[in-house]
Amino acid sequence: SAVISQKPSRDICQRGTSLTIQCQVDSQVTMMFWYRQQPGQSLTLIATANQGSEATYESGFVIDKFPISRPNLTFSTLTVSNMSPEDSSIYLCSVEERAGNTIYFGEGSWLTVV
Template identity: 90%
Template sequence: SAVISQKPSRDICQRGTSLTIQCQVDSQVTMMFWYRQQPGQSLTLIATANQGSEATYESGFVIDKFPISRPNLTFSTLTVSNMSPEDSSIYLCSVEKRGSDTQYFGPGTRLTVL
C-alpha cells in the first residue's frame, strides 16, 4: 500500500480564482491519478500523471482548466483554474506502483466555490 496526503483538506474559494492541490506519497510510485467526485456522484478520472511527461487528460477535461505537474516520483499538483461554482467537488489523487494493479487513494480535497 501507500500513505498519501493531500493539501489542503478543504477550501472555500471565490469565483474566478485558482486553487492548487498537492498530493504527496510516502514512497516512489509509477503513476499518479487525479479524480473528481461531484456532490452525490461517483468518481471521474481527470488525468493521469506520469513523471517526466505531460499528463494525459480524459475526455471533457483540458489542460488549461486543470494543469497538472509531476516533478518527481512522490509528488504531484492539480490546479483548478478560473473556478466557478460547478467546480465544487472533492478532488482525490491516487497512486499506483509498477506491476501492482491497484490504486490507493488520498483523503481528498473538498472544494467549495462561491
C-alpha cells in the same frame, strides 16, 4: 500500502480564482492519477500525471482548466483554474502500487466555490 497526503483537505474559494492541490506519497510510484467527485456523484478520472512529461487528460478535461505537474515520483499537483461553482467537488489523488497492482486514494480535497 502507500500513504497519500493531500493539501488542502478543505477550502472555500472565490469564483474566478485558482487553487492548487498538492499530493505527496510516502514512496516512489510510477502512476499517479487525479479524480473528481462532484456532489452526490461517483468518481471520474481527470488525468494521469506523468513524471517528466505532460499529463494525459480524459475526455472532457483540458489542461488549461486543470493543469497538472509531476516533478518526481512522489509528488504531483492539480490546479483548478478560473473556478466556478460547478467546480465544487472533491478532488482525489490516487496512485498505483505496482507491487500489489492496486490503486489507492488520498483523503481528498473538498473544494467549495462561492
